Amino acid sequence: MEKVSVIIPIYNKEKYLTKCIDSVLEQTYSNLEIILVDDGSTDRTAELCERYYEKYDNIRVLHKKKGGIGSSRNAGLAMATGDYILFVDSDDWLDKKHIELLYNHLKKNNADIAIGSFNQFNDESKIFEIMIRDEDYFEKVYSPQEWFAYEYVSIPYQFDITFTVPWGKLYKRSLFRDMVYPEDPNVVEDDLTTWKIYLLADKIVYINKPIYVYRTFNKNSITAQASRLSTVPLEGIEERISLLNQIGFDVSRQKKAYSWRLHVYLENALKDGNYSKYRDAKQKLAILKKYNAD
Structure with missing residues (x-):
């Protein structure tokens, strides 16, 4: 079984970190290397990371000076020894079959990137925002050129968000050989990077199934996403x-x-x-x- 390196950049997420890490530990795909990158947190994040490190042999921890999420992703990539890369944001969590499904679809289609969709959980209202129902399921293989056609399609499945974010994707590690995330804290690292990784792929497989839970922190999260996109440099x-x-x-x-x-x-x-x-x-x-x- 090939190894998957799961990189979790973390900054001051003690409230949400346990749920995030536990969802990775509970994956049905077992050959995982879990890399926790503590980006100079000032809460109890460092302590929580060390507890997991002491308890689980497949967890590695890096405590670094605060440099932003781009620098944390790069640090995790430098530590990774797996055949594949998967990012998880530290306040989100995974469906138990997240990695297994992505891996199986990637291998079945001889793809370089496997992508799944997501649902949202509003932390303020404690309500799930369901983007995709069971009957909406489909799977499809795209060339990079075909996949780019979905970049600005938001309805009905929020492809625009799925396209841009680094999470919800299983990548061949080789795609990152010459790729780094920008470390300037004033730029949006995913908007400048994810699309370039697509261009390095021959095949991209997408499954229209919500296998990731994206935590939001305001009442109008979908509207907020549009607002965020509009203010990206x-x-x-x-x-x-x-x-x-x-x-x-x-x-x-x-x-x-x-x-x-x-x-x-x-x-x-x-x-x-x-x-x-x-x-x-x-x-x-x-x-x-x-x-x-x-």
Whole structure:
């Protein structure tokens, strides 16, 4: 049985960490290396990590100076010895068959990445937000070009979130040979990285089954996700459009999403009185209109 390295970046998550780690330990796929990366936590996270380390032989722990989630992912990748990589956010948890299902579908289809979907759990209301029902199940194999067509499809299965986040995916470790996450705490590391990993794959298999539970912390979590996307720095999508266009991908949806973000940036810049940001967004919108992309 091949080894899967499960990387859990952690910062001040003592309240949620036990449920997260236990859900990994309870997986039906047993050959796991669990890497806990404590990013300079100031609560009881370090103590909890050490307790698990002392109790379980397959758990490894790194305590590091705070550097952000990108640096924690990179540190975990540097420690990983498995054949495959799987990320879990430290306030989320996994279905018991999460890894087994992803592994089996990856092997069955000779794919490089296996992706599953998720449901949300609102921590404030203690209510599950069900995205996918049993009758919605399907599985499909995509080329990277085909998978990119779903990047901005949010309804009905929240593909836009699934596309961007690093979790909910089993990756061949070899895909990370020359890939690192940005460590600047002011950037959104997944928006700048996940899509590049897709381009290194030959096949991507997706199963429309909620095998991950994503914990949210506000009343309108889906709306909040859209708001988060609208405020992600523009450099990521600009880089994506440029590169995808060069390699012959259809970037029409990418340009529409870019236009939408620019309009949101304009609104936010006016509200904030940031006229430099406003002028920059206005200029970029004018360029889009010139090329009939707006």
